[in-house]
Amino acid sequence: MSSFGEWTRLHGLPAFFYTMDQERDPRALWDPILDPPTRRHVVHLGNRRITLVADNFGRFDLFDEHTGLRWLTRGTGVSRIGELSTAGSTAERLFGPTFAVVRVADERVSLERTVLCPEGERPWVLIRLRVRNLTGEPVRLTLTEEWESSPADIRLISGPVPAADPGLELELLGGERTGSGRLTVTLDLETEAVMEFRYGLLAEGAAGCEGVAGLEGAAGLGDASGSGSADGFEESLAKLAARLPRAHAVQAPEAEREIPWHAALLTGGACADGVLGGHTLDQGSCYSFRHGFNGAARDPLQHALPLVYTEPDLALSVLRNTCAWGSPDGDLPYALRPDKSPWTDLFRPSDQNLWALWLGAEYLAATGDVRAFGEAVPYHPVHAARAVPLGENLRRQFRFFADVVGRGEHGHVRMLNADWNDLAISMSGVPREEMIEHGESVLNSAMAAWVLPRYAALAERLGDHATGAEARKLGEELRDLVAGEWNGRWFRRAYGPGAVVGENDLWLEVQPWAILCGAASPARARDLLERIEDTAAAASPLGARVRWPDAPGADGAIWYAINMTLVWAAAAHAPELGWAWWRRMSLATHAAAYPDVWEGTLSGPDAYLPPESVRPGRTWDLAGLGVAMQAYPVANLHAHAQPLLAYLRLLGVEPDVSGGLRIGGGASFESRVLTVGPALL
Numbered sequence: 160m161s162s163f164g165e166w167t168r169l170h171g172l173p174a175f176f177y178t179m180d181q182e183r184d185p186r187a188l189w190d191p192i193l194d195p196p197t198r199r200h201v202v203h204l205g206n207r208r209i210t211l212v213a214d215n216f217g218r219f220d221l222f223d224e225h226t227g228l229r230w231l232t233r234g235t236g237v238s239r240i241g242e243l244s245t246a247g248s249t250a251e252r253l254f255g256p257t258f259a260v261v262r263v264a265d266e267r268v269s270l271e272r273t274v275l276c277p278e279g280e281r282p283w284v285l286i287r288l289r290v291r292n293l294t295g296e297p298v299r300l301t302l303t304e305e306w307e308s309s310p311a312d313i314r315l316i317s318g319p320v321p322a323a324d325p326g327l328e329l330e331l332l333g334g335e336r337t338g339s340g341r342l343t344v345t346l347d348l349e350t351e352a353v354m355e356f357r358y359g360l361l362a363e364g365a366a367g368c369e370g371v372a373g374l375e376g377a378a379g380l381g382d383a384s385g386s387g388s389a390d391g392f393e394e395s396l397a398k399l400a401a402r403l404p405r406a407h408a409v410q411a412p413e414a415e416r417e418i419p420w421h422a423a424l425l426t427g428g429a430c431a432d433g434v435l436g437g438h439t440l441d442q443g444s445c446y447s448f449r450h451g452f453n454g455a456a457r458d459p460l461q462h463a464l465p466l467v468y469t470e471p472d473l474a475l476s477v478l479r480n481t482c483a484w485g486s487p488d489g490d491l492p493y494a495l496r497p498d499k500s501p502w503t504d505l506f507r508p509s510d511q512n513l514w515a516l517w518l519g520a521e522y523l524a525a526t527g528d529v530r531a532f533g534e535a536v537p538y539h540p541v542h543a544a545r546a547v548p549l550g551e552n553l554r555r556q557f558r559f560f561a562d563v564v565g566r567g568e569h570g571h572v573r574m575l576n577a578d579w580n581d582l583a584i585s586m587s588g589v590p591r592e593e594m595i596e597h598g599e600s601v602l603n604s605a606m607a608a609w610v611l612p613r614y615a616a617l618a619e620r621l622g623d624h625a626t627g628a629e630a631r632k633l634g635e636e637l638r639d640l641v642a643g644e645w646n647g648r649w650f651r652r653a654y655g656p657g658a659v660v661g662e663n664d665l666w667l668e669v670q671p672w673a674i675l676c677g678a679a680s681p682a683r684a685r686d687l688l689e690r691i692e693d694t695a696a697a698a699s700p701l702g703a704r705v706r707w708p709d710a711p712g713a714d715g716a717i718w719y720a721i722n723m724t725l726v727w728a729a730a731a732h733a734p735e736l737g738w739a740w741w742r743r744m745s746l747a748t749h750a751a752a753y754p755d756v757w758e759g760t761l762s763g764p765d766a767y768l769p770p771e772s773v774r775p776g777r778t779w780d781l782a783g784l785g786v787a788m789q790a791y792p793v794a795n796l797h798a799h800a801q802p803l804l805a806y807l808r809l810l811g812v813e814p815d816v817s818g819g820l821r822i823g824g825g826a827s828f829e830s831r832v833l834t835v836g837p838a839l840l
Contacts, residue, residue: 161750161760162186163200163215166416169255170396172403173416175202175761177252181215186755192780193449193790200757202254203794205427207438207473208280209359212794213259217246219274221359223282223325224430224439228313228451228497231327231359235307235340238272238288240300241265245272254761256423257399267294268348277390278398280431283359287392292348299347304329306340306358313451313497316785328361336361355392399423401831404469405839406806408826410738413747414806418828420746421799422469424762425462428796429473434499436537437480438473444764444795445788452502454494456484457579460514461720462796465803467518467525468812469830475528478518479536482552487544489552489559491515493577501539509564509575510603512556513610519553520613523620524814525833532621550621557614557630560607569654570640571599578603578653579668579720580705586714589655599654601644601661602669608638608676616818634676641678649687650678665707667695668721671728684732691725692736700752701759701767701776702743716766716779719744723801727808734825737809744802752776763798764788810835 164178177200181187187198200215203222212220219236223229237246243265251262258275271289292298308327311319330336331344332355346352390398406418429438440462441453453459459481466474484501485491491511492501523529532550547555560572567573576584576591578600587594611634619627644651650673652661661669670691674684696703702722704715722744729737742748749759749767753776758764764778765788780787788795807813811823812835827836 162754163760171400172256173420174253174255177215180248182248191790192782192787202761204257204276206276207429208282208431209276211276211284213254217250217261225433228447230311230319233309237305239303240268277395282363283357283361286356288354291351297349302344302346304342304356308340315451315496326362329358331356404830406828407839411742413745417745421803425796425799432480435480435483437476439480440477442795445791449791451497452494456481456491456511457514460518462800463518465800467522468833471526474522475531482536484539486542487538489555506577506581507575508577509573510578512560513606515556516614517610520617521814523617524818524820554626567599569599571601572603572607574598574600587655587660589658594655597656601651601653604637605641605669605672605676608634612816613814620818638676638678641673665695667703667705671724674728688729688733688736699769704769715769718766719797719801723805726805730809741805758792762793764792765795765797
């Protein structure tokens with residue numbers, strides 16, 4: 160059980176009852192490494208436009224990524240009746256999937272305050288205040304609702320700087336509206352009164368801000384659109400309950416609570432993009448909220464993969480948005496800067512196109528929505544290039560991968576200056592420039608060997624049989640090369656001039672892809688998975704380490720993205736290991752193993768440090784470079800997307816090489832667009 164509280168249900172939805180007195184309990188204090196120690200614990204909630212950050216002091220932040228990375232408020236949002244305030248450690252605090260509740264009382268009145276992100280793309284929050292008279296006699300009370308505008312634009316790496324007020328307003332529904340952030344209401348109260356306010360970019364929200372159209376009639380997947388008019392509390396909560404998926408697995412009882420929770424926090428990280436169109440779905444955590452960039456491009460693409468089976472319109476919107484980062488030659492930049500301009504002077508990864516091809520193929524296999532690939536997608540405005548259909552954008556990305564990234568001396572995909580692992584070059588032991596020029600990634604070869612046949616099916620369905628045939632042939636060649644990298648214990652990781660990486664140490668990220676692409680026989684796959692359990696995953700409550708043995712710090716961290724593919728690889732060859740590894744990814748397991756660590760309780764980082772590290776159960780830092788996940792160790796969307804996708808893969812849900820959707824069973828999942836196993840009432 161977590162030291163911070165316990166899970167419950169509220170409005171029929173999973174919620175967390177925060178019970179710690181953070182001002183007195185020594186376990187509340189934690190070190191962000193780059194900032195002073197703090198007792199503040201936050202959870203990020205949201206809709207498709209606004210992010211609400213609720214904390215354990217009953218205060219709130221608002222974040223908006225519509226035109227850039229911007230904090231709108233910091234540590235505000237308080238209701239008062241005389242000396243009674245909703246801010247403090249003595250209040251009851253509950254965190255729900257898109258809302259937070261604070262309850263306080265004195266001898267006269269009780270006050271319940273709920274702050275909710277309404278469904279859809281509204282750039283404001285709803286506040287409901289329920290006031291009860293505890294005296295038995297009529298009383299006159301003065302209630303004050305207060306928010307403070309404190310906008311700040313986030314600068315790359317260095318953090319936030321003050322910005323101009325974008326027009327934040329507070330409104331009493333049915334009453335006064337003000338830009339001051341403060342409204343006072345006089346109550347003549349006999350028993351109970353309920354008032355509702357809203358706060359945020361109200362003028363903008365009134366314009367409509369509709370979502371992407373639903374995918375009606377798309378190969379059996381229904382409309383999961385988040386668009387529509389503004390709703391009140393009951394309507395928003397009803398829509399929320401209807402759109403969140405449900406799950407049940409005997410092998411993992413915690414899935415019943417965590418699958419809808421992960422789905423809500425994942426979609427709560429989305430934001431309608433006012434510059435590039437579509438929706439962004441970036442990593443969040445220290446990357447966006449502390450260091451000010453949206454990257455790498457692969458991340459929103461993989462975050463959107465489980466949305467194909469819950470909210471496919473949003474998955475398509477994220478695919479279009481991320482493709483719009485690129486240039487007409489098919490290159491995707493490493494990341495976007497705070498102002499959404501391309502950031503290309505740090506890393507140039509060689510794998511990013513594969514993720515776009517994968518998401519496109521998965522979307523088409525699940526929805527059958529061929530029409531979407533004929534709709535135009537812009538290129539980043541810096542290129543002043545003509546928009547092209549999504550299918551053509553993806554074809555150009557394939558050409559960039561095949562022709563520009565290309566292959567090296569051993570036939571494997573070139574690494575450039577990074578593959579999935581941004582530090583693979585520096586850890587290779589080969590001089591940097593030589594590795595960039597000549598390095599080859601077995602990881603990328605293995606991933607491409609799985610992705611390219613699925614992309615080939617997409618190309619063929621769009622009538623481009625030549626590209627489809629080329630992609631299939633390249634995938635087959637790479638699969639055979641990967642099969643030759645078996646060294647008797649595991650698959651090698653990379654090649655450099657005069658160097659073989661991964662001969663004497665196991666690099667986890669390549670192993671599941673080698674299994675998934677068919678480079679390992681069923682017997683070899685099972686043997687490898689059991690070896691991983693006995694080595695990289697041994698005595699590690701949260702999952703398998705990314706390297707084994709003797710990998711210090713982040714080099715041996717437990718990454719959500721890699722443990723997801725590991726669970727997936729185990730689904731067909733060692734399902735008992737797959738389910739056990741999925742449970743290690745769960746919030747429940749982190750709370751049991753590290754009950755005094757807030758990150759991992761409701762959300763988390765992209766990776767955890769292993770049990771032998773100096774901060775087990777917490778996350779990595781590169782403090783010498785001024786970068787640390789530990790500086791903002793929650794609200795990384797890998798912590799929510801990867802358990803969702805891994806669960807679906809355990810149920811056999813995945814695209815096949817023919818372009819169809821394969822569905823197995825073994826547990827239950829139900830969303831508005833997909834049901835596996837018996838329907839969950």
